[in-house]
Amino acid sequence: MDLMSTKSPRGPIILAIESSCDDTSAAVIINRNIHSNIIYSQTIHEAFGGVVPELASRKHEQKIVPVVDQAIKQAEIQLEDIDAIAFTKGPGLVGSLLVGLCFAKSLALALNVPMIDVNHMQAHALSCLIEYRDIHFPIICMTVSGGHTQLVYIKSELDMEVLGTTIDDAAGEAFDKAAKMLGLDYPGGPMIDELSKDGDPLKFTFSKPRIDGFDYSFSGLKTSILYFLQKQSLLNKNFIQENLADLCASIQHTIISILMDKLDKLIKVHPVKGVAIAGGVSANSGLRSAVITYGSKMNIPVFIPSFQYCTDNAAMIAHIAHYKFLKNQFCDQNVEPVVKNYSL
Ligand code: KG4
Ligand code: ZN
Numbered sequence: 001m002d003l004m005s006t007k008s009p010r011g012p013i014i015l016a017i018e019s020s021c022d023d024t025s026a027a028v029i030i031n032r033n034i035h036s037n038i039i040y041s042q043t044i045h046e047a048f049g050g051v052v053p054e055l056a057s058r059k060h061e062q063k064i065v066p067v068v069d070q071a072i073k074q075a076e077i078q079l080e081d082i083d084a085i086a087f088t089k090g091p092g093l094v095g096s097l098l099v100g101l102c103f104a105k106s107l108a109l110a111l112n113v114p115m116i117d118v119n120h121m122q123a124h125a126l127s128c129l130i131e132y133r134d135i136h137f138p139i140i141c142m143t144v145s146g147g148h149t150q151l152v153y154i155k156s157e158l159d160m161e162v163l164g165t166t167i168d169d170a171a172g173e174a175f176d177k178a179a180k181m182l183g184l185d186y187p188g189g190p191m192i193d194e195l196s197k198d199g200d201p202l203k204f205t206f207s208k209p210r211i212d213g214f215d216y217s218f219s220g221l222k223t224s225i226l227y228f229l230q231k232q233s234l235l236n237k238n239f240i241q242e243n244l245a246d247l248c249a250s251i252q253h254t255i256i257s258i259l260m261d262k263l264d265k266l267i268k269v270h271p272v273k274g275v276a277i278a279g280g281v282s283a284n285s286g287l288r289s290a291v292i293t294y295g296s297k298m299n300i301p302v303f304i305p306s307f308q309y310c311t312d313n314a315a316m317i318a319h320i321a322h323y324k325f326l327k328n329q330f331c332d333q334n335v336e337p338v339v340k341n342y343s344l
Contacts, residue, residue, distance in 0.1 A: 006083050007080075007081055007082075007083055008030075008081055008083075010030050010031055011030060011031025011032070012029075012030070012031060012083045012084065012322060012325045012326070013028065013029075013030050013031075013077060013081050013082055013083050014028070014029050014082070014083060014084045014085070014086055014116070014318055014321045014322060014325060015027075015028055015068070015071065015072070015082050015084075015085050015086070015107075015318075016028075016029065016085075016086040016087070016118070016314045016315070016317040016318035016321055017064070017068065017085070017086070017087045017088070017100040017103060017104055017314055017317070018087075018088050018100065018120070018123075018312055018313060018314040018316075018317045019060045019064065019087075019088060019092075019096050019097060019099050019100030019103075020088045020090070020091070020092025020093065020096055020097055020100075020120050020312065021051060021056065021092055021093055021096060021146075021147070021312060022041065022042040022045055022051045022056050022059075022096070022312075023039055023040065023041050023042065023311065023312040023313070024039075024040040024042070024059065024060045024063040024064055024067050025037070025038060025039040025040070025067065025312065025313050025314035025315075025317075026038050026064075026067045026068040026070070026071035026072075026314050027071055027313070027314035027315040027317065027318040028071050028072065028074075028075035028077060028318070029315070029318035029319060029321070029322050030075070030077075031322075032319070032322050034130060034315045034318065034319070035074070035075035035076070035077075036070070036071040036072075036073075036074035036075040037071070037308060037309075037313055037314060037315035037318075038067050038070045038071045038074065038314075039067075039308070039311075039312075039313050039314070040063045040066075040067050041311075042055075042056060042059045042063075044059055045186070046185060046186055048186075049180065049186045050176075050186060051093070053093045053094075053095055053096065054095065056093055056095065056096045057093070057095030057096050057098070057099055060096055060099035060100065061099050064099055064100065064103050068103070068107075071314070079107075079111060080111070082111060082113055083113060083114075083325070084108075084113050084114045084115065084116050084321065084325055084330070085104045085107050085108045085111075085113060085114075085115050085116070086104070086115070086116040086117075086118050086317050086318055086320075086321030086324075087100045087101050087103075087104035087115065087116075087117065087118065087317070088100055088101075088118055088119075088120045088123070088317055089101070089117035089118060089119060089120075089331075089335065089337060089338055090119065090120060090337050090338030090339060090340070090342060091119075091120060091121065091147075091148075091338060091339060091340050091341050091342065092120060092337070092339065093339070094337055094339050097337035097338075097339070098337055101335065101336075101337055105333055105335075108333075109333070114330040115330060115331050115332075115333070115335065116321040116324045116325060116329065116330055116331065117331040117335055118317045118320045118321055118324070119320075119342065119344055120312075120317075121143060121148060121150060121152075121162075121341060121344060122158075122160065122320055122344045123316040123317050123319065123320045124141075124143045124145065124148075124278040124279050124316060125141040125143050125150070125152040125154060125160055125276075125278055125344070126141075126154070126157065126160075126316065126319060126320055127278045127305045127309045127310075127313075127315075127316040127319070128141065128276035128277075128278060128303035128304070128305050128309075129157070129303075129319065130305065130309055130315055130316065130319050131305060131306060131309070132303045135273075135274055135301075135303065136273040136274065137154060137155055137156055137273065137274075138153060138154060138155050138270075138272050138273060139154050139272050139273060139274035139275065139276055139303070140152065140153055140154070140163075140263065140266060140267060140270070140272045140274075140275050140276070141154055141160075141275075141276040141277065141278055142259060142263055142275070142276070142277050142278070142282075142291075143277075143278045143279045143282075144170070144171040144172065144259065144277065144278075144279045144280070144281035144282055144287070145170060145171075145172050145279030145280045145281060145311075145312075146170060146172035146173060146176065146187065146189075146280055146281075147170050147172070147173075148165075148166070148170050148279065148341070149165060149166040149170045149171045149216050149218075149259075150162050150164065150165050151163050151164035151165070151214055151262065151263065151266050152344065153270060153272075154276075157320075157323045158320075158323050158324065158327070158329075160344045161344065162344060163214050163266060163270065164213065164214030164215050164216065164262055164266060165215055165216070165341075166215065166216040166217065166218060167211065167215050167216070167217050168217050168218060168219040169217075169218040169219050169222060170218070171216070171218065171255060171259060171281045172187070172189055172279070172280050172281045173218065174218035174221060174222060174255050175187075175188060175189035175192055175251075175252075175255060175281065175284075176188045176189055177222050178192065178221075178222070178225050178251045178255075179191055179192050181225055181226060181229055182229075182240055182244065182247060182248070183240060187280075189280065189281060189283075189284065190283070191248075192248045192251060192252055193252065193283075193284050193285055193286065195244055195245050195248040195249075196245070196248045196249040196252045196253075196285075196286060197245075197249075197285075198245040198249075199244075199245030199246040199247070199248050199249030199250070200245075200246045200249055200250070201249040201250055201252065201253035201286075202250070202253070203243070203246035203247075203249065203250050204228070204243075204246065204247060204250035204251075205250070205254075206221055206224045206225055206228065206250065206251065206254045207220055207221065207224040208220075208221070208254065208257065208258055208261075209221070209258065214262055214265065214266045215262075216258065216259070216262060218255070218258070221254060221255070221258070225251060229247075252284070252286050253286070256284070256286050256287050256290050259287065259290075260290050260291075260294060263275070263294070264294070267298070267300075272300065273300070273301070274300060274301045274302070274303055275291060275294070275295055275300055275301075275302050275303070276302070276303040276304070276305075277291055277303075277304055277305075278305060278309075278310065279310065279311075280310060280311045280312070282304065282305065282310045283307050283310040283311065288304055291304065292304070
């Protein structure tokens with residue numbers, strides 16, 4: 001598609017909406033440049049120790065209009081300037097996805113513009129490209145979030161394949177469940193990261209999975225932490241409080257080495273020209289430095305998104321939508337949400 005078929009000579013202007021889980025987000029992208037990325041993170045779930053789907057969809061319903069409004073204002077555009085509306089089709093919570101999808105359908109009808117459906121996992125995997133322009137394919141992206149752990153082989157912007165995934169818990173879940181055992185609030189990943197800074201990562205050793213191929217497993221680690229804490233707490237009821245920083249650092253170190261071992265194994269079989277990380281857990285300071293160290297050791301460029309593009313955000317949805325727009329890949333009004341992972 002050439003620039004003449006867009007409303008503005010500035011190139012395609014796309015409004016994107018992300019509502020797959022507990023963040024209500026809207027972004028405006030103009031000719032591949034992000035002009036706004038508004039994220040409302042729902043805090044209502046903290047009291048429940050996890051995301052409550054019914055509450056999430058109700059909150060999205062309340063927040064979607066002000067969030068979109070702010071995205072439009074910050075990008076300094078009018079609704080009439082928009083060439084297409086993008087939204088997250090899945091995977092995610094059905095009620096949450098439906099809020100974004102129905103909003104996108106209504107606005108697309110009202111403005112008489114096409115819609116672009118975006119796979120949330122594909123958007124995470126490509127989020128490193130929002131800020132880095134000079135990327136040579138193929139690259140591997142390790143997408144690590146609260147719901148997913150994937151090793152994605154990216155051949156070009158819209159051509160990618162999942163080569164490894166978790167067979168049980170996701171990396172973020174491993175962080176959150178370990179944090180819960182340590183008595184930390186949900187989501188515990190950022191707290192473990194913070195406390196780890198004062199701890200010894202080699203103080204305690206936890207079991208690592210032995211899984212063939214490129215898949216991950218974190219359920220064994222969870223059990224290993226649980227039994228260890230139960231045993232030590234019987235001997236000293238203050239064991240957790242007295243060793244909190246060392247426990248956090250050791251757990252974080254184990255999760256990172258599980259992640260990095262598989263990445264290394266995959267890259268030795270499928271050589272790449274770059275390594276990226278994405279998803280909420282890519283905000284982890286230990287993982288970020290492990291990937292940087294690995295990149296220098298292997299002499300491979302490393303792409304790490306800034307924090308606002310690590311966790312769920314609409315900019316990453318807008319970014320994929322830009323490439324789909326250029327290829328005329330639109331969807332119709334009958335589109336439905338997809339709850340489970342679907343092919344990238
Ligand atoms: O991508 P995300 O915002 O939501 C989805 O799951 O899709 O990821 C949230 C996950 C949570 O499990 C949270 O604990 C984890 O990312 N997380 C972290 C850090 N920041 C967020 N885990 C470890 N260290 C962090 N700094
Ligand atoms: Zn996500």
